[in-house]
Amino acid sequence: MMKKENVVIKSVEQIALDTVEMVVKNPYISQKAIPGQFLHVSVEGHTLRRPISIADINRENKTITILFKMVGSGTAKLAALNPGMSFDVLGPSGNGFQTEGNESSTILLIGGGIGVPPLYYLGKELAKQNKEIISVLGYQTRANVFSEEMFRRLGKTFIVTNDGSYGEKGFVTDVIQKAGYFDYYYSCGPLPMLKAVTAKLADKPGMISLEERMGCGVGACMACVIPTDSEGGYKKICSDGPVFHTQEVSL
Template sequence: MKKDKMKIVSTRCIAKDTIEMVLENQFISGIAVPGQFLHIQVGKHILRRPISIADCNKELNQITILFKINGVGTDELANYQQGEYLDVLGPLGNGFTTDGESKSTVLLIGGGIGVPPLYYLGKTLKENGINIVTILGFQQKDNVFYEQQFQELGETFIVTDNGSYGHKGFVTDVIDQVGRFDCYYSCGPIPMLKALTAKLKGKKGFISLEERMGCGIGACFACVLPTKDGTSYKKICKDGPVFQAEEVTL
């Protein structure tokens, strides 16, 4: 982890209130792994904004982040322009475990702004010879993003709450159509993760949690969850954001 400046290479709107921003920094891009995040200083706001790493190009020293405009901080971040610099701590957190046998099949399940970290994960797994199937859930058609990018990794199902695009319903409604898979990885809202882990109880899986954070390095105890056995707590920013599906109580 390092505090550093990241140059904005490009920024664009890719769906309703959803921004894709490509950042450049040799050190951060060189060590980032799927599932980690950046803690970004925005203007004069006291708290940094945690943003998941959506992609990493080590040859170009670039990190891609995707975020949704849902408050004053992210609205201000969306107005930064190409050529400007961001004050960043990163990469932070423990990422996804990407070990696996080639020719095995994994299921990626993302909801809303929980979709981005799964893309870098999916690319890494595919490079390791693992078959990828993806289910992506969004509120409605205008919110859908990165469909083509995930289709390039493998079979992809799109689900919208109102049925305006793809399947109507929730991501859990589509799992039965997937067939056999050896492991699952998921990121999204807590209600989605609760329903998902309940449906897939006993199946090997990993979940990544979205959470507001204070320090981002495990010092302030603002983002803790109890473990399943009730004996301790886990810090989402430092012990996570990725956990084994049966490790913490949601």
């Protein structure tokens, strides 16, 4: 159940070009959040909240890790906060990845840019279920790469950069065939990437998480809708998603 909660900053660190990792503490969210959910973050001086995916949870320490890119004054102001300071969030928000009852043995995680972070928490939970984890992670350049070693601890990992400055050159769809056998996939990233991934893997079952600007974040304002595949209907990314089965929405 989503609630308005206050979180206290434990650490802030820039881990790649324009990319910040922040660890915050909150007893409620740290016990309730599941992979794929997000925090809707309030930034002082800004009317609209910022949706930021949950990258990891430590239930014992009651902490939540979030990663975000500094792309404007709001996220820059968030990144400038110091340990010990606090801010309010709505969370855990949205519907996350479904993992219970998934009988698949080998899972492929496909992430692009800031779509990579939520896949790490997901991969950790799937590894606890004795799933074999393979990851294909795409970034713009070497300077943008983060979380590589964390994913390598989960299983075989391929890094892809657009310019070839690190890992494989190209896009995640260029490398998927190198992953080998898998029977289910989860993907998160920008819409063009998700369109390419779902087209390439049309014969495979999977789930996708959509990145989208949001207004209210609770399904009231209709600012983040996406067409479904049936009868011209729509789903709300903030409340029905951000995670959907691949056949559930029309990209």
